[in-house]
Amino acid sequence: MNDMNTVLVANRGEIARRIIRTLREQGLRSVAVYSEADATAPHVREADDAVLIGPAPAAESYLAVEAVIGAAKRCGADAIHPGYGFLSESVALAEACTRAGIIFIGPSVEALEIMGDKAKARDHVGARGVPVVPGFTAAGLTDDEIAVRANEIGYPLLVKPSAGGGGKGMETVSDSGALASALASARRVAKAAFGDDALVLERLIRRPRHIEVQVFGDIHGTVIALGERECTLQRRHQKVIEEAPSAGLPGGLTERLFEAAVRAGESVSYVGAGTVEFLVDADAPDDFFFIEMNTRLQVEHPVTEAVTGLDLVALQLDVAAGGVLAPAPALRGHAVEARIYAESPEHDFLPSTGPVLRFAAPRGVRVDAAIETGSEVTGFYDPMIAKVIAHGPDRETALARLDQALAETVVLGIETNIAFLRQLLTNERVVSGDLDTGLIETLLPVRPAEPSAAMIAAAKRELHSETGRAEAPLVPQDVFRRSGDVWAALTDRGARAVAFLTDADELIEVTGPVAEVGEAVAATDADGAIWVSENGRSARLRPVDRRERMRLRVAAQHPVSTATHPEARAPMPGSIVAVHVEDGATVTAGQPLVSIEAMKMEHPVPAPHDGVVRLLMAVGDQAKRGQAVAVVTPTEATASNDTPEGAIA
Template sequence: MSSSPEISFHTVLVANRGEIARRVIRTLRALGIRSVAVYSDADASAPHVREADVAVRIGPAPAAESYLDIDAVIAAARSTGAQAIHPGYGFLSESVGLAEACAESGIVFIGPSVKALQIMGDKARARDHVLRHGVPVVPGFDAKGLSDLEIAEEAERVGYPLLVKPSAGGGGKGMEVVADAKGLPGALASARRVAAAAFGDDALILERLIRRPRHIEVQVFGDAHGTVVALGERECTLQRRHQKVIEEAPSAGIPAHTREQLLAAAVLAAESVEYVGAGTVEFLIDADAPDEVFFIEMNTRLQVEHPVTEEVTGLDLVALQLRAADGLPLAIAPRLRGHAVEARVYAESPERGFLPSTGTVLLFEPPIGVRVDAAIESGSAVTGFYDPMIAKVIAFADDRATALARLDEALARTVVLGVETNIAFLRALCQDERVLAGDLDTGLIDTLLPFDAERPSSAQLAAAQEAVAGHSEPVRTSPLWRELPGWRLGAAEVAVAPFVALTDADDEIALTETSPTGSREAIRAAVDGDGAVWVAEGGRTVRLRPLDRKQRMLRRLSARDAGVAATEPEGRAPMPGSVVAVHVADGDPVSAGDALVSIEAMKMEHSVLAPHDGVVHLLVAVGDQVRRDQPVARVTTEES
């Protein structure tokens, strides 16, 4: 039985994975409530599976066949005696189908009512609904049922620039910015394709684009007794491609009257659907005129960034969710204190255009002294099946400047080896003058791109050399004079060859210093299964591919024979993933930069472009799975 004197649940199933599953399980354990984890084949050894009291397999790796399988989730709840299901965020967290299935099975859905899910789960319907209840919205229109010609006419009436986004879903997926009428057809096609794949619904809405928007959201809670409270606002303006990167609470210096408008409008929106549980009402504010607020959408679930609200309120939001779902009154009077900042650590490479990274985590060392909510540990597998976020680092202090400094210092001590991450980029954000001054808008991150990788330091190269030397001992099968470096029969001693390696940019780099500068104590290094060595220093990780003498000679010969070569004819996959679209027909003439195919991995879509003018020959089709660097098309010219 639960040790909580009030909450009646004794068993709760967590219908999610990764860090949010671990987060919910932590609160369930603290309350003495039995936890049930579910997992796919890809997550059989994941930390959340081991940490739960009970774990149930629900299907193969693809989310559609496991975490999105409502029947499998309900069956797992029934078989384990779970009285309630916590959906986390993403996956089925805003699913009307899961809420209805829970009701039919006599299981409590830890979330709002079906009515609230239906209204707020559709952006177009939510927009019209809150507008009727006095909540201000951005000018725009619902494109459902309209032809492309009718959409174009309405777009001219609202005025460019416009934001095209799916009615269903969230997380920025499928959003397209349209500067003028010429770009509208392509944006509509792309948004519909992503929306249909991600949400099973290609309906769209179009809204006026605010040129310097700030994205601010309000955490609300409602109970079954008609109480709705706002737990302050969060600044979520630092985004890339509509995906939040750094969040903070409270927001960075908005006027007091604007904050009052935000909180009041958020409560009004929640009350309009008799909201029960945790929800987030999202708004836009013009950075140059922060006197008005505009409703964007309501997320009917717990948010990724909820820890910053927990830090400034001292509340456990998961525990509050359990209370609300159990029909108990909230009975809270929030008092905000200090400042909290959260950074999302993604398995991606900012230096390569933020392409997702997959692999085995050779080493994970979270920083001590700050809160870390992580999906991984040393030995975890990061696959292409799920979202690339692998951890969150949260810092708290009495004021914003100190919180940002603590976050930066914590990121410098965060070590992830085996997959590429955005940690160095997060540190650059924490140190940016505009971020420090609170002069924020959603386009700020774009001004820092492209993000160039720094060359490995001499200390990193020395650590890499030691890691490679210590990784395995050579097998001594050849004569002595062939074994010992720097020694030849009948000749003077020669110098040992320096450590030489290739970076991910294919640059050759060598260790030339005999006594590298820099502290070696703060450096971590590990060798992966392919022989590449990963080295982390101050939050910056490099992947190096060691070269022996023979490999260096072959590279020199190849470069000499090639001379100044033309662009290679192949368009190659920038990451492992699935081909989701082919934009040309085999044999079509193309120009340099034309999109040939689109590849999706970790909920992100990337286009492979024609390397030069010529005729395209396709090497893949829609649905094919491709490896990183695999040729997907060849563009031939008359000369080639």
């Protein structure tokens, strides 16, 4: 590599590890940066050198341009690779690199300025014949002026930040009455995530497919397309499963997409890896519209690597050093990627944080992971903890291989979406290729599944192991029966009983030895709860003693009507980013009281019932999971209405 010996990776997690891997293969020295929260993270250990750049909050570390440049100077870096997210599309970082004489592994400042702003990008590519979705930029407009323009475009509308991407801050607005709150929420998230609260409003296409084209450019004026990717399977505008090539486009459309993507790249003399994203109307698939251009490597780049045989990071390094691009290779086979998130699908996909008690990756497929056994997943960063990528000669084979790989993946200690990913991969519409970005919503809500016999067996074995007591011999003929919320073995009633409580507050009792009817693994967390995993599905089981067991039995047999608990509690750990009511205000059940942000996502905390609110936390406060953020005291009328029949008020 010309004039490039040491590369600082200005990122974290799986992308930092992936870039470091290629740097090592290319014989280049790698330097990692890390926040105080990531001091023991795998990417820090795997790099040749590492530099602490600030506290845990991203704004004070991974988003701090001066800290990144200072680290590069201290370690003698010739170049900076920004990965994706954080500063990957930062004009400020690119300019700072130029001033410091450091190679920025990315496009020019001009390309970043134009394509990094959705409003500018729309106008820029639209003037060059690339189709764009009807819409407008809200920069400089008052909310009243925005409302007038919105009515001209027509509802439904999509509100999204002009800067940044990844679905953060996007809001769907069905009618004019919902516009004001959507604008406020989108601005708040945009400001926090990208430092810029400018917005774009676009007509919402009812059944869109999200197709993106991987482009590459060099300093000699060549821009090529390296195939398209299907990124339609999304939830809340966040991609979940991606594949290359697409699940099937009409004849001739792929070539038109490639032509439009290359035209967009050439219009800014693009250099390096970029992605031009389009919407294709599932009901009129000959039509497509430009969404944006991501001026960086994408999370889903491994599927393109699988079907092209290229190392896109190595290609970035070569282009940054002045190399000449070769013609695009022919595509081979099909590849599918699943993103594993630290979240709970059964609880509206709330983020999950904590120590990783055990991580076991599947064999025979590519796994890019941010975690390993012993890692700590915090609420400071994105919830994606790993990607699993499968390749095959055709789409059917690739889907089956990915499903099997996810079944073999073990993550204990935090909740994940692995079981939901398997459900999605085997969905009839997904298998047939009948895709649109609303498909996942048709599968919600996700219902919690009861633990299997093998999972209970593993939990019982782990419990005995932790307490140092010998497990009774296994009896193969043991069969489980479920009665209400109680599991029981039908044999060996004289054996010592154990019981567990699920996160759904269901009691599981085991009164005899448990049959080995499948493979499951288990681990115990610091609170004594046992995490079990089987076929990609996991559960957290809390051992309960005899006294607690008796109390739960009695409660199940004699349910009583009770009023709603007055405390509004945080559903996850995070920071209070908005307070929606005044202290002492009268509120109604379900009304948002505060919003909590964790892992770059906002979640409102609603009032549990009608009454008068007393706020316990303010903007900027940190809430723990389950911590009360407000108390709602029922009014006299509400209290009398809630009084159980026959009780004395």
